[in-house]
Amino acid sequence: MKASVRFPVTPTLLRRLAYASIIANVAIVVTGGAVRLTASGLGCPTWPRCTDESYHTTAEMGVHGVIEFSNRLLTFAVGIIALAVLLAVVARRPRPRGLLPLAVAVFLGIPAQAVIGGITVLTHLNPWVVGLHFLASMAVIAAAYALWRRTVEPDGPTTPTVPAPLRTLALLTTLVSAAVLVVGTWVTGSGPHAGDRGAARNGLDPQAISQVHADGVFLLIGLSVALLFAFRAVGAVRAARAAAVLVAVELGQGLIGFVQYFTHLPALLVAAHMLGSCLVLLATLAVLWATRERRAVSPPAATAPAAEPVTAGV
Incomplete structure (x- = not known):
């Protein structure tokens, strides 16, 4: 039987994916702000669909619909990056301690943040829910930062x-x-x-x-x-x-x-x-x-085997 082929996940690849996750989550905060600042918060007036009949924007909804729908699409891109990080962490051998829970938290934080975004639409942009939506993004960014820092640290005691x-x-x-x-x-x-x-x-x-x-x-x-x-x-x-x-x-x-x-x-x-x-x-x-x-744990020093006692011949 042939051995299964495992895609190698190098420390460099994992660090870059984790760093990309930080950038993506910051980007979605800025684009979410663009939605609000252009008065496009209800460009898609319902959720999870964009309209009652369509999951995507329509020509009748104009530029506001395009802006809001584009921000929703960006959520999928951020989620894909988070999924790539999670899969890389799962495949990483050896896996640094504490890395998997952080990757799971970032990955699950994306749909949670999207649901809160949907609630903001369904509540017609209630300002308290909008604020919670922003703070949820901040929490995901904090988790993504912790994940990235864990990928650049040695697996030793703090x-x-x-x-x-x-x-x-x-x-x-x-x-x-x-x-x-x-x-x-x-x-x-x-x-x-x-x-x-x-x-x-x-x-x-x-x-x-x-x-x-x-x-x-x-x-x-x-x-x-x-x-x-x-x-x-x-x-x-x-x-x-x-x-x-x-x-x-x-x-x-x-x-x-x-x-x-x-x-x-x-x-x-x-x-x-x-x-x-x-x-x-x-x-x-x-x-x-x-x-x-x-600090990295130093491997125990190898000890030389004890010399056998020399006995005089008879």
Whole structure:
């Protein structure tokens, strides 16, 4: 009987697939924002079909239908990449520990995110559901990042690279970053870009909730700067470099946020701000990962066989 042929999954291939998954999930956040910013949220007025009679857009639905349907098609592309990552992880030998659950989480997160997107359509773009749709995408991006980092690490024990108080501070910064994302969805739900001219708003005062969001951003930047100096003080070069990138990304994102607020939320800047949200999340996770590292386990040293005792001849 012939042996079955197994497609070889190299570490490089797995890393590239995992990295592609991050890029694809960030891309669908940006294109989803384009749907909302062009008022195409109800371009396909129902779900899972585009209309009651068709799964695809029709000429009568115009450009809004094309934009919404194209974003739905992109979900399949993101799902295919996630499936390719999952299959590569299953086929990988030896398989790094913890990799399979992350691949499953990313793969299942795609249809879950699509279902939430469908609920946004069925609820006529309820702003709270729209916000949940965005946050679900952020959760998938976080899982995809964790998966990618696991593919570039050796399969060994985790050891801290900074003192425990700084690891706690990095975790607190991550939680504040997540809170800023959540409040950001409330700001969006109170603003003018509803995704459709007839969609409801969440009823929050735009100026007041924007101030709450800005206060969270100031806190986040302050914590990130504190991490940068603390990491430098203890000689944690890799962690300090990650914190410096985070501060730079936050400052750029903050600048976009202030400009878009004072220029009455032009669509192009709002789209850039959505991309910036993804980059802030990824940079925050990079800092968190830099506070620990995995070290390869060295194989046990081979011991020479004991010499047999020499006996005198008779």
